[in-house]
Amino acid sequence: xxxSLSSKLTxxxxxxxxxxxAALAAGRPELAVMAxxxxxxxxxxxxxxxxxxxxxxxxxxxxxxxxxxELTLRIVLRAARTVSKLEALLLLPPGLSLAEGENPVAIRxxxxxxxxxxxxxxxxxWGGYVVGGVLIRAQDAFGFYAYDARVEPDRELKVFPxxxxxxxxxxxxxxxxxxxxxxxxxRGEGIExxxxxxxxxxxxxxxxxxxxxARRNQLWVNERHPERNTDVVIFLDTFTEVRRDGSSTLxxxxxxxxxxxxxxxxxxxxxxxxxxxxxxxxxxxxxxLVQLYRIIDALLDTxxxxxxxxxxxxxxxxxxxxxxxxxxxxxxLLDERSVRALLDLRARGFDLAVxxxxxxxxxxxxxxxxxxxxFRLWKLRREALRSRYHAAGVAVVEWGDGSxxxxxxxxxxxFRRHARLARV
Amino acid sequence: xxxxxxxxxxxxGLALHPALSADRRVWLIAALGGLAVVSxxxxxxxxxxxxxxxxxxxxxxxxxxxxxxxxxxxxxxxPLYAAGLLLTAELAFDGLERSVVRSDVEVVARRGLQLAxxxxxxxxxxxxxxxxxxxxxGGSVALxxxxxxxxxxxxxxxxxLAQ
Numbered sequence: 351x352x353x354s355l356s357s358k359l360t361x362x363x364x365x366x367x368x369x370x371x372a373a374l375a376a377g378r379p380e381l382a383v384m385a386x387x388x389x390x391x392x393x394x395x396x397x398x399x400x401x402x403x404x405x406x407x408x409x410x411x412x413x414x415x416x417x418x419x420e421l422t423l424r425i426v427l428r429a430a431r432t433v434s435k436l437e438a439l440l441l442l443p444p445g446l447s448l449a450e451g452e453n454p455v456a457i458r459x460x461x462x463x464x465x466x467x468x469x470x471x472x473x474x475x476w477g478g479y480v481v482g483g484v485l486i487r488a489q490d491a492f493g494f495y496a497y498d499a500r501v502e503p504d505r506e507l508k509v510f511p512x513x514x515x516x517x518x519x520x521x522x523x524x525x526x527x528x529x530x531x532x533x534x535x536x537r538g539e540g541i542e543x544x545x546x547x548x549x550x551x552x553x554x555x556x557x558x559x560x561x562x563x564a565r566r567n568q569l570w571v572n573e574r575h576p577e578r579n580t581d582v583v584i585f586l587d588t589f590t591e592v593r594r595d596g597s598s599t600l601x602x603x604x605x606x607x608x609x610x611x612x613x614x615x616x617x618x619x620x621x622x623x624x625x626x627x628x629x630x631x632x633x634x635x636x637x638x639l640v641q642l643y644r645i646i647d648a649l650l651d652t653x654x655x656x657x658x659x660x661x662x663x664x665x666x667x668x669x670x671x672x673x674x675x676x677x678x679x680x681x682x683l684l685d686e687r688s689v690r691a692l693l694d695l696r697a698r699g700f701d702l703a704v705x706x707x708x709x710x711x712x713x714x715x716x717x718x719x720x721x722x723x724x725f726r727l728w729k730l731r732r733e734a735l736r737s738r739y740h741a742a743g744v745a746v747v748e749w750g751d752g753s754x755x756x757x758x759x760x761x762x763x764x765f766r767r768h769a770r771l772a773r774v
Numbered sequence: 775x776x777x778x779x780x781x782x783x784x785x786x787g788l789a790l791h792p793a794l795s796a797d798r799r800v801w802l803i804a805a806l807g808g809l810a811v812v813s814x815x816x817x818x819x820x821x822x823x824x825x826x827x828x829x830x831x832x833x834x835x836x837x838x839x840x841x842x843x844x845x846x847x848x849x850x851x852x853p854l855y856a857a858g859l860l861l862t863a864e865l866a867f868d869g870l871e872r873s874v875v876r877s878d879v880e881v882v883a884r885r886g887l888q889l890a891x892x893x894x895x896x897x898x899x900x901x902x903x904x905x906x907x908x909x910x911x912g913g914s915v916a917l918x919x920x921x922x923x924x925x926x927x928x929x930x931x932x933x934x935l936a937q
Binding site for chain 2: 369380389
C-alpha cells in the first residue's frame, strides 16, 4: 500500500510547535496547555500508525449473464491492523452499473475480521468485461496517514445480448445435404408431400399412393420434400455505427445477429459469421452449441475500428461463404464499402437478405430549414439505395430500436415470397 | 456538511469568549477572532487546508492577546479552551473531506466517540501541563534555554517520525 501524509499532521505539528515557542517567548503556560493536546496527538499518531496491510478479494456470483441481468459482486476485505475508516470504491466499466449497494463506501475494518461488501450490478450492455478493480484508502485512527491501494480487475464477465423472440426465420432458397429442420425445395425422402409421379423401378412400395393408383389404373407414387439443414452466414457490418443516448446501431446489429445465430443453430443449421469492417473477422459455418458460443464470443468482441482502406468481398475467405448459403446482412447501410460488398455478393449468386439497423432514429433532423432539408435529402438517398437492392432481388427491411425483430423477419419473408431473383 | 457547521459553531464560540470577556484591546481581540472565523469559513467552502491552519493559528493568537490583556493571572480554563480548539480542528478537517463516500453508521458513531475522547483527553493533558507549569521551580535564562531546546527537540522528533 502506498502511504501518503495528510496535511492534518503538518498543521497539528505546526500548531504544537508554534504554541510551545509562543509559551516560552511570552512566558504564558496557557499557550503550552493549548499546544499540548496537538503535540500529544501528533506523537500518538506517529507512534501508533502503521501499514494496515489490507487484503482485498473480489468474487462474482457468475461469469456469464444476459443483457439486463443483475448479478452479485462481493468484495472481501481483511486487515492486519484495525482500520478506523476504510474507503472502498469498485471501478465499474461502462456497460455495468450499480443496482444495489453503496459505492464508494466507508467502513470500519477490525483487525483479522474479514468484512464483505455486497454489491448488485446490472448488465446494461452486452460485451466482455473484466471487473473487480477496487480502489481502497485506509486512514489511521488519527487521520494523519492515508494508505492507498489499487486492486487490478481480474474477474471476467461476459454479458450476452438478450435474444429477441422469433416465431419464424428467413427461409433460404437452397438447402444443404444434411438432415435438418428446413423443408427442401428438392424432392426425396421426407414428410412434406411434394407431388405425384408414375411408379418407377426401385420405388419402395410404401411410397405408392393407392388412391391415385386406383383412379388412374396404374401405379403412382408420392414424392416428398426432404428436411435438410441450411448454411447461414451472418454478415455484420462493423465499418461504422451511429450512437445516441447509450444505444447504437451496432448494439442493434449484435442483438439481431445473436438472436439469428441462436435460432438457426437450434434447428441444426450451420451458421457462420463475417464481421466486415475496419477489422475483418470471420467464423466458418458450423453447428452445435460450441459454434453458438464461438459466435457469441466473436460478437462480444465486436467493435468499430476506424479504417480508410478500401475493402471488397474478395478479402473474405472463400470457405467462409459456402455456395448456396443464405447471407443475412445486418448493416446500417452507411459505409459505401459494405454497400458495394453486399451488392457484389448478390451478383455472385448468394441468397442475400438485408436487415437494416436504421440510423435514422439516431440522427437529429436539425432545427434550421437547411438542416431539415439536408436530413430529408439524406433519407431520400437511403430510399434510393434500398431501391437498388430491391431491383437486385434483395430484401431490405428497416429495423430500429423498439420494434420487434420478428416484424423485420416477416417483412423479409413477405418480400422474398414475391420477389424474383434478378441478375445484377 | 454537519462537521463543517459544527466546526464553524465551535470556532465562533471560541472567538466570542475572549472578545466578550476582555477589558482592554477588545477591538484587536475581536478582529483576530472574526478573522479566524472568516478564514475557517473560507477554508470549508473552498476545501483548502491553508486558510484552516490560519484560522486555528488566529484563534490561538486571539487567546494569547486576551491573556496578554488580562494580566499575569493564570487562566485555569485554558485546558477547556485547548479542548475546544482541538475539537474545532478535528471537525474542520472532517468538514474538508469530500462527502461522496457514504460512511457506515459504525464509522460515524465511532468517530463521535473518538471526538469525545479527544476532548476529554485534551482537558486531561492540558490540566497536567497547567499543573506542571504552576509548580514553583524558579526561572532562569538556563531554564528558558532548556525549554527552547526541548521544544525544538520535540519538533525535530515529530518531523523525524513523520518521514
